[in-house]
Amino acid sequence: MDQMEQWEYKTWKYKTGGFLGGKIDGEEFDAQLNQFGKEGWELVSCFDTSVYQGQSRDIVVVFKRRRR
Numbered sequence: 001m002d003q004m005e006q007w008e009y010k011t012w013k014y015k016t017g018g019f020l021g022g023k024i025d026g027e028e029f030d031a032q033l034n035q036f037g038k039e040g041w042e043l044v045s046c047f048d049t050s051v052y053q054g055q056s057r058d059i060v061v062v063f064k065r066r067r068r
Contacts, residue, residue, distance in 0.1 A: 005066060006066070006067040007064045007065065007066060007067060008064065008065060008066075008067045009062060009063065009064050010036070010041055010062070010063045010064075010065075011060060011061070011062050011063075012032070012036070012060075012061045012062075012063070013058050013059070013060055013061075014029060014032070014058060014059040014060075014061065015057075015058055016048075016056050016057060016058065016059065022055050022056045024059070029059075033061070036063055039065075040065045040066075041063035041064070041065050042063060042064055042065060043061060043062070043063055044062050044063060044064050045061070045062040046059065046060070046061045046062070047059070047060055048060070
């Protein structure tokens with residue numbers, strides 16, 4: 001019987017900037033995503049946390065990779 005693939009998951013919370021939130025440093029965000037990719041993590045989900053009238057406080061990013 002074949003062994004089932006096993007996965008591990010990582011959650012990263014990116015804090016947005018600005019007075020009311022919602023500001024993203026695109027270069028910094030991309031650099032961190034690329035670093036996770038180099039470590040073997042694959043992005044599977046990304047969403048923001050709404051605070052007030054659509055303003056985002058955090059961006060939550062979920063990654064997975066095969067368990068080693």
